[in-house]
Amino acid sequence: MPDFDLDSFKTTWQKQPVEDKYNDSEILKMLNKKSRNYMKYIFWISAAEFFFFTLFGFYYIIQDQESSSFMSSLQKLGVEKNAELKSNLENIYLVIKTITLLVTGYFVIKFYQNYRKIRIEEDLKAFITRIINFKKTVNAFILINIILFITFTSVFTCFVFYVINHQNVHLESSEKTGFIAGIIISTVLCVILIWLYYRLVYGIIMGRLDKSLKQLKDIDSQEN
Template sequence: MDGLELLKKNWKKQEATLPKVSYDEIYKMIWKRSSSIVKWIFIISIFEFVIGVLLNVGLADKEYWNSLEQLDLKEVTIWIYGINYLITLFFVFRFYMNYRRINATSSAKKLMRDIIRTRKTVKSYILYVLISLAIVTLAYVYIIIYHHIQDTQVTDNTPYVFDALDWLKFTGITVIAIGIFLAVIWFFYQLLYGILLRRLKKNYTQLENLDCD
């Protein structure tokens, strides 16, 4: 039993042999714990953004950009990087604002609303990452295949003729591969943010119980 549960137990029983614990003391403990969790969400989002930029910069050597240019993907990739950075910074700003709101929270009901808002923001961010990765990956696969077909010169195109079943198999394999990739990313984010979200949910439940007592 953690410290908060002990305080709640003592507060409910109000036993003469135990110290009296006020509603405000229990609320303050939940508030501090929630504020700390949201702060860590904000910090992790900053680290994630910085690491992403550093990885892109590290990969973006001359050979990398030349290979993208040969596939007609250089301009697309630059746009994707730019848009992704802007959207990610928007979410980082949202995380920061959530942290500021919780720091300024003055009541249990407001703290509960702030917890809900924070959880929704994190879930929206994870959903954006998964959807954008799926779209970008599918677009890259299509462009690479189209570019290969346009640039490949063959005298006998029989081996390159695909019927509906071949295309169905290829599409199925591609979708499965992307699905596995996204599942790995989702699992990573569950480790990165999921634990913090579950703790916030626990705090919310405790606030509900506290408010009903």
């Protein structure tokens, strides 16, 4: 019986060619399909946000709770409640809600258009470009939402000081400092929460999309 050399057997086995489970064409199709799905998820999330804000806005318009709550805060500063002030507050809230819905609605449409433009049989370079553009759209959506929040907060702050000056309300320096500090702190905290929300909701999907994009770029570089 011939001697059995285990080391020689292992060396021979390791040198045997290993066939790829999937070829580049199959991998490309899978990556394209996964990328389309990630874009679809972002579209549906943004659409859900749009409908949520719409229903939320209508609810508060009917209940009239936002202006009443803000009015109570103004009264604590010594501002006198009147019809003109109430009307101005309602108009500001209406403008803010309208702008928010228009911006969100615009990006919902953009996400949908980007998703619809993706084709599995599309040229690889064109497909990579579309993914990159989609990522830019998502980042713009997040950035604009944060900018809008800071802008709206600034508008309310200016409105408060306008009303205080218009009604000749006397505030101590400590009260003004405390009021401004409270606005700054609350604004920073809200911006952080908004960023964390988008980082959590969109970040997970965008991370997976980045991974697919990297693999697509690797395939493209191999083909070239």
